[in-house]
Amino acid sequence: MQSLVLILSKFRYFAPAWVFTSLNILIATWVLYIPTIKNKLVLDDGQVGIALFCIAAGTLSMVPFSSIIIKRLGLGKTTFAGIVVFSLVFLFPFVASSYVLLCLALYVVGLFACLTDVAMNALVSEIETNDEVHFMSAAHGFFSLGGVIGAGIGTLIITYFKIPLHHILAASILVIITNVLLLKNYINIKGKQVTREKNKFNIKLLRPLLGLTIIAFLIMGGEGAVEHWSKLYLLDIVKVSTDKIAGYGFVAFSVTMTIGRFFGDAISSRFGARKLIIASCLIAIIGLIGVLLADFTIALIGFAFVGLGFSVVIPELFRLAGKSKEVSPAEGISFVAGFGYVGFLISPAFLGWLSKQYDLSISFTAILIGVAIAMTIMLFFNKKL
Incomplete structure (x- = not known):
């Protein structure tokens, strides 16, 4: 909770945390309109799945280029440029007049989602190192807060927007204006530069991060799966009576994830990232065992444990990737984050196929x-971590 107080007490920390919130405000607003766009373009579930996978393709495509862009522009400028361009390109899926254009638009969205995500995480890592503070986990808590704002408030005001484009446009304007107001707090932060022989980058330098990358892929894959399948699991396996009750599983997961992220930094600074990740995975495993017992009350508690367990793993992985000695924070985080988000986006489709079998x-x-x-x-x- 100290990291939350830190963020709320100084604009130097609040400004980059707000970029996290901004990113998810737009994503959550988009999620509200997926059924509308599906009906507008007369798509089936398979086509929607492929379209959403285009976001993952865009994300993966940007991984090798994000660190290059950050090196040239600096962390602060890339973070700001990323969130502004992301706000603008997210208008494209709402105006796509065909399935092909929708896929292309989502691919572009994926490009700038990755660039913004890598830059803002590297920015927080840089500030943590320079100021000797911990607020990476709390910054990810602000990302969760963005989902609450985008989906929660968005659901309440959706009836006032007869045209979906007007809703996402309003969200984009809000994001751009607020980030312009906060820009001065991080715009001049360039980030750590790594000096190498002949200034060449070799993919072998990322080898120490391979383990972190696999963990990110698995944990973010689990997050994506719970988000998409928790409701159906409670309906089909646990046999709950209504859709409303079935939604409580993801609510429990989301609440504990948000809370866990606000407390994660203090625990990490005391026990270290490695011990915290191991303990968090163990908590998630206990939670998943509870979910698999298929009793509603136990499953609900299980989803809460899974959210708590997952909450700090990704922030800690990014913190570790940002401290790698062989590569810059941008290079390390782009490698780990890029494949992590691929896991987040493809796991729901894979587990959906598995459930059909x-x-x-x-x-x-x-x-x-x-x-x-x-x-x-x-x-x-x-x-050694």
Whole structure:
């Protein structure tokens, strides 16, 4: 909670945290209109899945270029440029007149989602190092807050927007104006430069981050799966009576994830990132076991444990990636974050296919196995972290 107080007490820390919030305000607003765009273009679920995968393709495409852009522009300028351009390109999916144009628009969205995400995480990592403070986890808590603002408030005001484009345009204007007002607090931060022989980058330099990348892929894959399948799991496997009650699983997951992120920095500074990630994976495993017991009350508690367990893993992975000695924070975070977000976007489709072959309990068992693998990697292969 100290990191939350830190963010709220100084604009130097609040400004980059607000970029996290801004990113998810736009994403959550887009999610509200996926069914509308699906009906507008007369798409089936498979086509929607492919369109959403285009975001992952864009994200992956930007991974090798994000650190180059950051090196040339600096962390502060790239962060600001990223969120502004992201705000503008997110208008394109709302005006796409065909399926092909929708896919192209979402691909471009993925490009700038990755660039913004890498830049803002590297920016926080740089400020943490320079000021000797911890607020990476709380900054990710602000990302969760953005989802609450975008989806929660967006749901309340959606009836006032007869045209979806007007809603996303209003959200984009809000994001751009607020970030312009906060810009001066981080615009001149350039970031750490890594000096290498002949100034050449070699992919082998990222080898120490491979374990972190696999963990990010598995944990963010689990996050994406819970977000998409928790409601159906409670309906089909636990046999809850109504859609409203079935939604409580994801609510429990989201609430504990947000709370956990606001407390994660203090725990990390005391016990270290490695121990915190191992403990968090163990908490998530306990939660998933509860979910698989298929009793509503226990499953609900289980989803809460999963959210708490997942809450700090990704912020801590980014913190570790940003401190790598062989590469710059931008290079390390882009590598870990890029593949992590690919996991987040493709896991729902894979687990959906798995559930068709068997059932959703098998899909959630796969999530449990993935978390166990992540914990094992951190336990045995990253002892120096």
